[in-house]
Amino acid sequence: MSNTPFSDGIQAGRLSSTDLFENFGDLHPRFDDHEALVAADRCYFCHDAPCMTACPTDIDIPLFIRQIATGTPEAAAQTIFDQNILGGMCARVCPTETLCEQVCVREAAEGNPVEIGRLQRYATDVLVDAGVHPFERASSTGKAVAVVGAGPAGLAAAHRLAMHGHNVTVYDARAKAGGLNEFGIAAYKSVESFAEREVEWLLKIGGITVETGKKLGDELSMSGLKADFDAVFLAIGLGGVNALGLDGENKTGVDDAVDFIADLRQAKDLSKVEIGRDVVVIGGGMTAVDAAVQAKLLGALNVSLVYRRGKDRMNASAFEQDLAASKGVRIITNASPKALIGNGSVCEIEFEYTDNDLKPTGQTVRLTADQVFKAIGQTLEGKDLPELEWGKIKVDEAGRTSVEGIWAGGDCATGGDDLTVTAVAEGRDAADDIHAALSA
Structure with a gap:
């Protein structure tokens, strides 16, 4: 007997391949x-x-x-x-x-x-x-720049630096370039391997070498990068995931939303992606919404997104909140997680309602859950980084850090809000400043 969306436990194949293909179709199809x-x-x-x-x-x-x-x-x-x-x-x-x-x-x-x-x-x-690339490299400057991180900020910086004629080496800890665009975006927003194709198209400028599987602090050191390159741009993102701080967080079924989204994006066959019957996502940002919606699209029967503040404080836009609701996701606000319940595997999660100042009200609610996704923010990881501020690399308007010759941008830096388009702007502008510094 085939599985159905109503069977218990975390399992794959809750929906047919036909249903999955339809569910994960392009959210906003291209205009003709x-x-x-x-x-x-x-x-x-x-x-x-x-x-x-x-x-x-x-x-x-x-x-x-x-x-x-x-x-x-x-x-x-x-x-x-x-x-x-x-x-x-x-x-x-x-x-x-x-x-x-x-x-x-x-x-x-x-x-x-x-x-x-x-x-x-x-x-x-x-x-x-x-496959048309409308840009040409300037004559080689003979200068070499390292870009650490092949996400939006890093790729934007690498392309602009190559346009200026510098030789660029892009390092990334993962096995594939693209960063957030490749691993952190909901599958229905980027179909038909677009992120991968866009990277291939971007690299047509020439002068950019990509080396994957190299992480800052492990295979790469700040001292080594400074010695080997004329400038360094850090675009390492936020690799760590915040914990709930609850007992039992290591129970089976308690997972990071970012890992779930990344695994789903890299899956060759969605019918083999496992999902629970009753799913709870904790968080109020885009990652939380992406995880909740995709859990529903994979065939979870009940999906609840729970946020500790009010809807007006959610980082996810009103459009994204409405999208989640339209897919059958229940949004619960002003509730903080208090306990993970279950022997070995999670079976329930308890929340306590709070007021607008996050003060507990004493009222609690338990939600049935065989799978819980944590989406409560990410943290910076790395060794020997430049000066930090508020948990990120401190930069000025041009992306310069406290260390001469090192710039930073994207989610790892203090520049702006955590948006792909903002990361692109920061990478582009830092590259122009690097070029100016190397040309002085």
């Missing part, structure tokens, strides 16, 4: 040519466009939309990539509803913004799918 023209025609092409100000990478949004409207998506892609070399992935995962589209004039007037994200995807896909 006609759809793109219609969507572009809604833009007012504002002179002082608020959408540009809201974009962390400063893309000239009215220009690229006008280029789409005039039937030149290749030119639109060039406009996007000039500022954001990972514009294809950002078009898929950026919270545009809280950035460019939120301030769109049509959003203010009609509650219906121009679909900037999908238009950006349409344009960038034209070049990436064609």
